[in-house]
Amino acid sequence: MRSPNHIALIAVGTLFLIALAWWTFSKPKVDVVMSVPGMDNRGDRAGESVENVTIGEFFESFFSPGASLSEIWPRFRGGDYDNIKKTGIPLIDKFEPDNPKIQWSVELGEGHAGPSVYKGLVYVMDYDEKQKADMLRCFTLKDGKEVWRRWYNVNIKRNHGMSRTIPAVTEKYILTIGPRSHVMCLDRETGDYLWGIDVEKEYESQIPFWYTGQCPLIDDGKAIVATGGNALMIAVDCATGEKVWETPNDHGLKMSHASVMPWEFGGRKMYVYSAVGGVVAIAADGKDAGEILWQSLKWGCSVVAPSPVCLPDGKIFLTAGYGAGSMVFQVREKNGSLSIEKLYEYKPKDGLASEQQTPVFYNGLVYGIIPKDGGALRNQFVCVDPGDFRKVIWSSGKTNRFGLGPYMIADGKFWILNDDGMLSIVRPSKTKFVLLDQIRVFDARDAWAPLAVADGYLILRDDHRMICMDIQRPS
Amino acid sequence: MTDNSENNAQNRREFIRSSSRFALALGIGGLGGLVLNKAKAGEYVWQIDPFECTQCGRCADECVLTPSAVKCFHAFDLCGYCDLCGGYLKPGAIEMNTAAENQLCPTAAIKRNFVEEPFFEYTIDEDLCIGCAKCVEGCSSFGNGSLHLQINQDLCVNCNQCAIARMCPSDAISRVPYDDPYKVKGDFTKSKS
Numbered sequence: 001m002r003s004p005n006h007i008a009l010i011a012v013g014t015l016f017l018i019a020l021a022w023w024t025f026s027k028p029k030v031d032v033v034m035s036v037p038g039m040d041n042r043g044d045r046a047g048e049s050v051e052n053v054t055i056g057e058f059f060e061s062f063f064s065p066g067a068s069l070s071e072i073w074p075r076f077r078g079g080d081y082d083n084i085k086k087t088g089i090p091l092i093d094k095f096e097p098d099n100p101k102i103q104w105s106v107e108l109g110e111g112h113a114g115p116s117v118y119k120g121l122v123y124v125m126d127y128d129e130k131q132k133a134d135m136l137r138c139f140t141l142k143d144g145k146e147v148w149r150r151w152y153n154v155n156i157k158r159n160h161g162m163s164r165t166i167p168a169v170t171e172k173y174i175l176t177i178g179p180r181s182h183v184m185c186l187d188r189e190t191g192d193y194l195w196g197i198d199v200e201k202e203y204e205s206q207i208p209f210w211y212t213g214q215c216p217l218i219d220d221g222k223a224i225v226a227t228g229g230n231a232l233m234i235a236v237d238c239a240t241g242e243k244v245w246e247t248p249n250d251h252g253l254k255m256s257h258a259s260v261m262p263w264e265f266g267g268r269k270m271y272v273y274s275a276v277g278g279v280v281a282i283a284a285d286g287k288d289a290g291e292i293l294w295q296s297l298k299w300g301c302s303v304v305a306p307s308p309v310c311l312p313d314g315k316i317f318l319t320a321g322y323g324a325g326s327m328v329f330q331v332r333e334k335n336g337s338l339s340i341e342k343l344y345e346y347k348p349k350d351g352l353a354s355e356q357q358t359p360v361f362y363n364g365l366v367y368g369i370i371p372k373d374g375g376a377l378r379n380q381f382v383c384v385d386p387g388d389f390r391k392v393i394w395s396s397g398k399t400n401r402f403g404l405g406p407y408m409i410a411d412g413k414f415w416i417l418n419d420d421g422m423l424s425i426v427r428p429s430k431t432k433f434v435l436l437d438q439i440r441v442f443d444a445r446d447a448w449a450p451l452a453v454a455d456g457y458l459i460l461r462d463d464h465r466m467i468c469m470d471i472q473r474p475s
Numbered sequence: 476m477t478d479n480s481e482n483n484a485q486n487r488r489e490f491i492r493s494s495s496r497f498a499l500a501l502g503i504g505g506l507g508g509l510v511l512n513k514a515k516a517g518e519y520v521w522q523i524d525p526f527e528c529t530q531c532g533r534c535a536d537e538c539v540l541t542p543s544a545v546k547c548f549h550a551f552d553l554c555g556y557c558d559l560c561g562g563y564l565k566p567g568a569i570e571m572n573t574a575a576e577n578q579l580c581p582t583a584a585i586k587r588n589f590v591e592e593p594f595f596e597y598t599i600d601e602d603l604c605i606g607c608a609k610c611v612e613g614c615s616s617f618g619n620g621s622l623h624l625q626i627n628q629d630l631c632v633n634c635n636q637c638a639i640a641r642m643c644p645s646d647a648i649s650r651v652p653y654d655d656p657y658k659v660k661g662d663f664t665k666s667k668s
Contacts, residue, residue, distance in 0.1 A: 040589045373616040
């Protein structure tokens with residue numbers, strides 16, 4: 001016979017087991033909703049068709065320009081891909097008070113496409129919403145008169161700007177990429193259409209958020225485009241439009257807003273590309289042209305706008321916005337082959353980072369503007385030691401904050417445009433922030449397009465206007 | 476007859492008494508209403524200035540109410556309706572969809588609805604919002620700043636010493652007139668500029 005204590009113990013144990021079973025198997029709440037993909041009702045995008053576009057279909061010429069100027073700023077980040085204008089007409093150190101000396105101004109469609117300049121002519125991509133036309137427009141540098149325009153019809157919806165890319169210009173050719181990655185090659189002098197590629201259609205590429213931001217590259221007579229679809233990168237003969245090589249995209253890297261940067265290291269010339277999903281270098285010449293020399297998939301951000309900063313010692317600095325931060329790699333050469341190793345990574349508040357603009361390497365130091373999520377240094381212009389990009393040598397301070405606007409070096413000075421239209425001249429000191437002068441050029445909105453300088457003229461733009469300033473130093 | 480005369484006299488007295496009581500009650504009630512209305516018109520309530528807010532997250536913890544009376548408001552006229560929304564998606568989210576692992580909001584209080592390619596509308600489920608400001612920080616850092624915090628006056632108990640105002644590191648919370656109790660972005664932005 002069991003004692004009452006045993007019976008009580010069994011009863012308590014049974015109750016405990018029942019309670020445990022109830023707690024385990026009953027739903028804690030009847031109205032719990034699982035957050036799963038597809039709750040936004042977007043639907044399947046696989047069946048979306050790509051619009052048929054006749055690239056370069058229309059042309060209109062307005063007049064023949066006369067005597068030309070001599071200097072060039074022929075592509076994104078200039079002739080040497082470093083955003084530094086090393087030679088040319090001396091430029092001012094100070095503005096005339098309240099007089100930005102605006103040479104001319106033209107209205108453009110909503111966008112952030114910067115210009116390139118070639119011997120007195122300005123080339124800029126523009127999208128005309130009324131005409132639904134993606135166009136390359138050519139203006140005179142001196143007075144801003146439109147010389148010609150070539151365009152094609154394509155449907156683009158407003159989405160934080162439409163045109164975003166800078167044409168690549170050589171003596172013979174002009175190469176452009178439109179918002180939906182339509183590549184167009186023209187004769188520079190006449191504007192005649194030579195050939196075009198619909199990258200989205202031909203390579204099944206995914207157009208990045210807010211449209212294509214990659215600026216095209218002409219190198220050694222070849223058009224270089226990171227397609228990021230069925231082929232990772234392609235080279236096209238500018239004269240014929242024939243494909244020279246196509247790089248297989250085994251890892252499915254996607255097109256980013258970054259641009260392809262030519263770089264020479266370890267006796268090899270290569271094209272470095274910061275893609276969505278990884279960083280890669282592709283042989284530019286030799287028997288293995290078009291083949292991957294090195295790559296790393298550790299660089300995996302969903303949005304990448306700044307281009308790679310490649311340093312002489314083999315370091316590659318990559319940065320991206322939207323909380324991603326930066327990553328530093330080391331490329332090494334051994335017995336003729338190249339390899340890459342990740343050194344370190346950090347968040348925007350811990351060192352140099354950038355959301356849109358590509359930092360500038362100048363006289364052994366790297367300069368840039370910290371993004372909004374960069375903690376105490378947010379929006380400040382900083383100088384860092386490339387030995388460790390987390391070591392900030394100096395910053396512009398709380399009273400000198402900048403936005404997402406562009407910056408470049410010309411005549412040994414930084415020209416920094418805040419996205420609200422304030423232009424600053426800064427001495428690139430190794431020890432401290434030296435502000436030479438500031439002036440409000442115009443009441444701008446989202447002035448994010450890279451700057452261009454040639455023949456003593458600075459071209460800047462916001463989301464609707466392109467402005468040319470005379471910044472020549474008086475003789 | 477006599478009985479009827481007495482009854483009539485009583486009814487008149489009763490009528491006069493009732494009328495006097497009603498007039499007195501009406502007078503007192505009207506006066507009270509006027510006093511109350513005047514008092515309300517001069518009252519103040521607590522509100523957040525979204526331009527001073529630094530999204531520290533203390534509003535979620537320090538309010539005497541659980542969940543907090545501070546909620547995320549959305550100024551639709553400022554929103555970019557982006558696919559890649561810094562207020563909805565975690566930084567570094569590879570997939571832009573509604574999966575829990577991609578959402579920044581700890582309580583899934585933001586609803587993402589497809590409009591047309593490539594635009595999405597984002598709305599706030601106030602019952603789920605705890606006022607943590609994670610979405611506000613994301614929207615301010617990477618977007619147009621359309622998501623912002625406000626004290627919901629339907630929930631606020633209007634403490635004499637507001638707990639979140641006392642703890643706010645940027646002094647973003649202050650008393651505002653009872654008849655103009657919100658500092659919502661959008662229209663408020665225009666008046667600021």
